[in-house]
Amino acid sequence: MASDTSGDELDKKICGLSKKRKITGRMSDVSKKIRLQSHEVGPDCHCKRFQCFEKVLPNVRAKIIKHFNELGSWDEQSAYLCGLILLSPVFQRRNRRPEEESHFRQASYFYKVRVLRNEGTVDIPVCLKAFCSLHGITRRRVQTIHTSLLVKGVAPKDNRGKQSYKHRALKEDIKNCVISHIRSFKGRSSHYSNKKSKKIYLPEDLNIRKMHSMCKLKHPDKSVSYETYRTIFSTDFNISFGYPRSDTCSKCDEFNARLKSLNLRLTQNITLEIKEFLNRKIRKLTLEKELHKKKTEAFYARKRQARLQSRKSIEIEAVAMDYQKNLPVPNITTNDVYYKRQLSFYSFNIHRLSDADSVFYTYSEEVAKKGSNEVCSFLEDYVTHHLPSSVKILIIFCDSCGGQNKNFTVFRYLHYLVHQKKRFQTIKVVFPIRGHSFMECDKNMGIINCKSKTELPSDWVRVFKEARVKPTPYKIEEVNDSLIRDWSAFLSPLYVKKCPFLSRPIRELEVTVNHPRMILHRETYNGSWTTSIVTKPVSKLIRGPPLSEKEFHYPPRAYNGKFPISREKYKDLQQLKKFCDESTFSFYDNLPVLPAKKIPKMNRREKPVKTTKNKR
Numbered sequence: 360m361a362s363d364t365s366g367d368e369l370d371k372k373i374c375g376l377s378k379k380r381k382i383t384g385r386m387s388d389v390s391k392k393i394r395l396q397s398h399e400v401g402p403d404c405h406c407k408r409f410q411c412f413e414k415v416l417p418n419v420r421a422k423i424i425k426h427f428n429e430l431g432s433w434d435e436q437s438a439y440l441c442g443l444i445l446l447s448p449v450f451q452r453r454n455r456r457p458e459e460e461s462h463f464r465q466a467s468y469f470y471k472v473r474v475l476r477n478e479g480t481v482d483i484p485v486c487l488k489a490f491c492s493l494h495g496i497t498r499r500r501v502q503t504i505h506t507s508l509l510v511k512g513v514a515p516k517d518n519r520g521k522q523s524y525k526h527r528a529l530k531e532d533i534k535n536c537v538i539s540h541i542r543s544f545k546g547r548s549s550h551y552s553n554k555k556s557k558k559i560y561l562p563e564d565l566n567i568r569k570m571h572s573m574c575k576l577k578h579p580d581k582s583v584s585y586e587t588y589r590t591i592f593s594t595d596f597n598i599s600f601g602y603p604r605s606d607t608c609s610k611c612d613e614f615n616a617r618l619k620s621l622n623l624r625l626t627q628n629i630t631l632e633i634k635e636f637l638n639r640k641i642r643k644l645t646l647e648k649e650l651h652k653k654k655t656e657a658f659y660a661r662k663r664q665a666r667l668q669s670r671k672s673i674e675i676e677a678v679a680m681d682y683q684k685n686l687p688v689p690n691i692t693t694n695d696v697y698y699k700r701q702l703s704f705y706s707f708n709i710h711r712l713s714d715a716d717s718v719f720y721t722y723s724e725e726v727a728k729k730g731s732n733e734v735c736s737f738l739e740d741y742v743t744h745h746l747p748s749s750v751k752i753l754i755i756f757c758d759s760c761g762g763q764n765k766n767f768t769v770f771r772y773l774h775y776l777v778h779q780k781k782r783f784q785t786i787k788v789v790f791p792i793r794g795h796s797f798m799e800c801d802k803n804m805g806i807i808n809c810k811s812k813t814e815l816p817s818d819w820v821r822v823f824k825e826a827r828v829k830p831t832p833y834k835i836e837e838v839n840d841s842l843i844r845d846w847s848a849f850l851s852p853l854y855v856k857k858c859p860f861l862s863r864p865i866r867e868l869e870v871t872v873n874h875p876r877m878i879l880h881r882e883t884y885n886g887s888w889t890t891s892i893v894t895k896p897v898s899k900l901i902r903g904p905p906l907s908e909k910e911f912h913y914p915p916r917a918y919n920g921k922f923p924i925s926r927e928k929y930k931d932l933q934q935l936k937k938f939c940d941e942s943t944f945s946f947y948d949n950l951p952v953l954p955a956k957k958i959p960k961m962n963r964r965e966k967p968v969k970t971t972k973n974k975r
Contacts, residue, residue, distance in 0.1 A: 395436070396428045398495030404488040411489035419474050420493060427494050433517040440494065440504055441514040445469040465509055529587060536581050537591045540574045546598060563601035567592055611794065614648040655795035657884040658756075662712070662789070662798070665754045669713035676746065677712040677754040680738075681800040682729060682763060683719075683807075690813045693938045699931035702924070702950075704819050705729055709741050710799040712756075715830050717803050718745055719823055722838035723816045725921045725950060731768035732917045735846040738772065740836065742782060751784045758796040759863070765790060767858035770868065771850040774878060774893060777870045779853070788868045789884075803833070814939040815946055840918050849914030852895075859891040923951035 400420050403412045415423075430436045447467050470490040471482045491498055507515035546559035571588040574581075592598070621641050625634060665677035687701040703724040710717045720737045727733055746753075757764040773786045791798075811822045823835050836842075860880060869879040869888070877890045929952045936947045 395430070395433065398424060398428055400424050400495060401492030404486055404492060406486045406489060409484055409486050409489070411483075411485040411493075414483050415472060415474065415485070415489075415493065423472060423474070423493050424495060434514070437504060437517075438514040440496075440501075441508065443471050443473065443490070444501075444504060444508070445471070446508050466505075468505060533581055533583055533587075534591065536578055537574065537583055537588055538595065540577065541570070541592060541596055541598075544570070557597055559596075559598050561598060561600050565600055610651055611648070614644055614651070618644055618648075651792070654884070655792045658789065658791040658795065661884065662756055665756070665789075666712040669711075669754075673747070673749045674751045675754070676750040676752070677756070678709055678741075679712065679756040679798040679800050680707070680709045680734075680764070681758055681796075681798060682707050682760075683800070683804045684809075686809060686813075686819055688723060688813060688816055688819065689935055689939055689943075690809075690811065690819075691935070691938050692812065693935075695935060695938070699935050700925075700928040701935070702816075702928070702932060704816055706804075706819075706823070707733070707737050708800040708803055709737065709745075710803060712799065715799070716745075716834070717799075717827075717831075718834045718836060719803075720836045720838050721816070721820055721823060725924060726838055726840060727843045727918060727922070730762060731766050732846050733843055734763050734769055735772040736843045736917075737838075739844070740842060742776065745834070753783050753786045755786070755788045756798060757788065757790065758798075759790045759793060761862065765862050765865070767854075767862070768847045768850065770858065770862075770878060771854045771893065772846055773868075774870050775850060775853070777872060778875050778894075784872050786870045790866055790868075803827075814943045840920065841916065843917045844914040845917040846914050849912070854893050855895060859893060860889070921951045923953045925953055926955060 406412075412420075427436065427439070430439060445468065447469065449464055449467050452463060468487075469484065470487055471484050472490070472493055473480050473482050475481075485493065487498070487501065491501060503515055507513065544561055544565075546561050567589050568585070570592070571583070571585050574583060574588060618641060621637050621644070625637055625641075629637075662677070662679070665675075668675045669677045683706045686704040686706070687696070688704050689696075689701065705722055705724065705727075707720040708717060709720075718741060720740075742753075759765045773788070776782045777784070777786055806826045808822060808826065811818075813819050813822065820835055820837060823833055825832075827833050864882045865880050866884055867881050871879070874890065876892050876894045878893050879888045879890055881888050929950060932947050932950065936944055
């Protein structure tokens, strides 16, 4: 995680420059659209005077209601209806009551519908009931049109949502108070975030409800509701809770600590010579820090470019691979798990960058270890069963863990894929700068609910399968001892005994068909390539029986049976299993256990010899 952000830099990041995307498609908008487009033809009017439904045939009715529903707004529909209503003065009045009690109509109304006949439009007179039925409206809406035509002479306008709420508007001083309070929290930038991202992260134990309570305590004279505080927080700021990663780059932390101490010394009373010296050191450290960040950005630039290439060509594919964090078995809520040893559940993820297809190789600690043989075995299975056969150029992005990815066993296996098995034309491996290795595998693991209740390794498999739906669910390969092969011993007769180059400073490594005995590598992302011979001379190779063109040797199993766990862990698991279901007891009882150590008994006559250091 990067260092704390404060001052003007924090203000620029969290307010004004970057806002969250507006939430569209509110239910009120959706309901309004549904009401506009869901009018249906009503019942028959049974009119004897106009015989409306006999003159307007069913296919014509369907066209009328379809055209009416396609009108975009309430105002357009009202204007259309006004064009079909004729207003005229009353010709004759019949007074059945005294004038004081009578309610005279101010006008007479005639209704019609416009239909297409013989390549022309025809107006068919209809009654009021048929007019409402054909358009799927109520008499109240027709009455609204009558009133508007009498008073204004035009169609009515929809005034819903257009009222002025200035008397209820949020006061400027209250809004400024909330903004200044949110700015007072010192957030952090994401350690792995892109340069364009300005999102700030606050501690995970904080939330908007707590922040609102703190604001009321700090400003008791300001009346701020929770909804107001939450609205300003969501619309004017780009803040989330919880830091995205806990492991930080040691070099970045060192730069930040040294720059902070130097800037602190500048604020003290010192001479001009010392100030100049400190400014020179600050400029130097700033340049080194920028260079370090540019190197880290080069890795992510390589990954973006590889993703684009893999989407354009079926012969190129890019993958990211990494071991995920160990998960406990059983994972239950009892407090005893904090004091007892648990079984570890391992998962190795290979993520395809072109289409986000992701495969997890899962197993518990009694099945296999987490070494180079396991990584080579998983790559072999992925290349054989999950990677399309059309891929000829493979680009791999992985971290620099020496015991798993960055070792001579993996390097030899990649060379074996190209030159012995002839599966690829080129394999390229890109390693990130230490501390800046956030990849798609970490995002995949972030989707897994690590707090799920699990009693068996198979429960974790179920959690992995149900974790993701889009774009595709995770593919789970349950590992057994037959999948893990001893690639280290198998490749030793074909290659030199020791790696001819230092693996730790390597940034890129490449194996191509053009160099059958060599591996290309370089210590920078843009420097010159160095070649190293890794295979034995032809004269020293141990030749077996000849093989055909598509045949190749396969390594033996790495392990015979399961790995035994320590007796202390076995005892702890026996105590934890009572909190699980009884159906799981057989799994914990059948776990392999290391034999007890025999402590030699000391003869009673023999006494331990006390030794003391010679004092000068």
